[in-house]
Amino acid sequence: LYSRLQQAQKMEAIGNLAGGIAHDFNNILFPIVGLSEMLIENFPSDSMEYEDLQEIHKAGIRGSELVNQILAFSRQTEDKLSPTRLQFIMKEVFKLIRASIPSNIEINQSLQPNCGLVLADSTQLHQIGMNLITNAYHAVQENGGKIDVEVREVEVKKGIGVLGLPPGKYATLTVTDNGVGIERDLLEKIFEPYFTTKKKGKGTGLGLSVVYGIVKKHKGEIKVMSEPGKRTSFQVYLPILSSSPLEKTEGICSRQPTGSE
């Protein structure tokens, strides 16, 4: 199986590369933005030079904005962990996705409302949902088809372990599509950074490696099942907090009424 260490190393290399290029570009853009701004003062505002310099200045600014975005992506940002409901996150993701999916593709969601809390970075969970559903969409895009999204709570029991997960309660996200499917020999490659079967310009090969990294960071697991030409199903398991801080707070409040009523 593809090792977690290999994956982490590759992601770090990509981050460093992007960060390095972005940094050099900032240095290149610096005189373009600075000098065009200085020179522009030497020309009347209705002259051609003034207009051209303004274009150069604007392009430089656009470039540095882009560079800053790349820098933000490559930087290792702190995880912001808090008790989170996967079903709420997926509701948001669903709203965003449904608006951009054409009508020949059916997309359904089934979200268990009382699914327990997970300790998670909500932005990263959002990313998991977006990436899995986007892939499902690409898989059914050509011939039309169906995507099912499900969130529910499951219990992993001793002895029936799922992929070596410790027994306990898990919030699961399952994304199933009846699209092109994945050939058996590719199943272990799909989580590698840069692995893609999509046409040039369509896929980066980073989506699933990002998902994998996030799931592992949250002490979860990801499972994939596929019948080539028929269907694919990705299932993410995230451990549920044994007793949530929210429930604890409610408990304390009910035992100590404030008497303000």
Ligand code: ADP
């Ligand atoms: P990208 O989508 O940019 O190719 P990913 O890392 O998200 O990168 O996916 C890697 C590869 O895994 C895809 O190119 C595709 O071959 C395969 N794949 C992922 N999800 C699905 C799916 N739902 N159905 C079929 N193939 C998939």
